[in-house]
Structure formats: structure tokens, C-alpha cells
Amino acid sequence: MTPTGIDHIVLCVTDVFATMSFYEQTLGMKAREDQVGKWSLHFGTARISLQSPDSIAQMAKGTTPGSGNFCVVTEDDIETLAAHLRSCDVTILDGPGLNKGALGPMRSVCFNDPDGNLVKVCEYG
Numbered sequence: 753m754t755p756t757g758i759d760h761i762v763l764c765v766t767d768v769f770a771t772m773s774f775y776e777q778t779l780g781m782k783a784r785e786d787q788v789g790k791w792s793l794h795f796g797t798a799r800i801s802l803q804s805p806d807s808i809a810q811m812a813k814g815t816t817p818g819s820g821n822f823c824v825v826t827e828d829d830i831e832t833l834a835a836h837l838r839s840c841d842v843t844i845l846d847g848p849g850l851n852k853g854a855l856g857p858m859r860s861v862c863f864n865d866p867d868g869n870l871v872k873v874c875e876y877g
Contacts, residue, residue, distance in 0.1 A: 763867075774866050789807075797850070803815075820867075822869075830874070837861065842863050848857070858877070
């Protein structure tokens with residue numbers, strides 16, 4: 753097998769609609785109802801599916817709100833993104849700064865979403 757990318761991730765969240773609003777406002781992701789009552793956030797070719805604790809599939813029962821940790825890539829300037837996050841009253845935990853990502857050196861900024869999931873956004877330059 754040769755993996756070629758990530759199709760989607762799933763986040764367990766306390767309030768699906770508050771989470772959608774947060775990601776739409778801070779990162780410009782687009783919320784969609786994929787199935788009746790099943791929501792996700794779309795950006796580029798990827799998707800973040802959102803599930804409340806009471807709708808988690810049996811095989812993922814140990815998943816809890818705030819246990820996610822992921823990184824998304826942007827082509828936008830990371831300093832501009834950091835200023836936008838601050839204007840949305842998002843506390844920046846780390847960065848903007850230099851880090852090493854899957855493709856090599858990158859600039860990134862880290863913050864928490866409303867459930868405490870750790871979100872990193874990076875820019876390769």
C-alpha cells in the first residue's frame with residue numbers, strides 16, 4: 753500500500769453548530785450537511801466531519817470533545833492569519849514561528865478551537 757493523502761478526519765465536538773461557526777469565521781472553511789443531521793467542514797480537497805458525543809460510531813466510542821490535534825496547510829501569509837485570529841479573539845498558543853512539517857520547513861500558528869482541539873495552520877514558503 754502507498755498512502756497518498758488524507759481524505760478526512762473526524763472531530764468529536766460538544767456543539768456542532770458552534771464549531772462550524774468557529775471554523776467558518778477563523779479559517780474560512782465551508783460547512784455542509786453531508787447527510788441529514790451529519791455536518792462537516794470542507795476546505796481544498798479535505799473534510800473534517802463533526803460528531804457530537806452521542807452520535808459517535810461504536811468503533812470510535814473513546815473519542816471525546818477536545819481530543820483532536822491536527823494541522824492544515826494554507827497559502828496565506830501566516831502573520832496575516834495570526835492577526836485575523838487575534839481579531840476573532842482566538843488565543844494563539846504558539847507562533848507564528850518556524851517549524852518542520854511533512855514537506856520540510858514551514859511557518860505555523862497554533863490555537864485551540866472551542867472544544868480545546870489543538871489546531872495548527874502552516875504555510876510552506
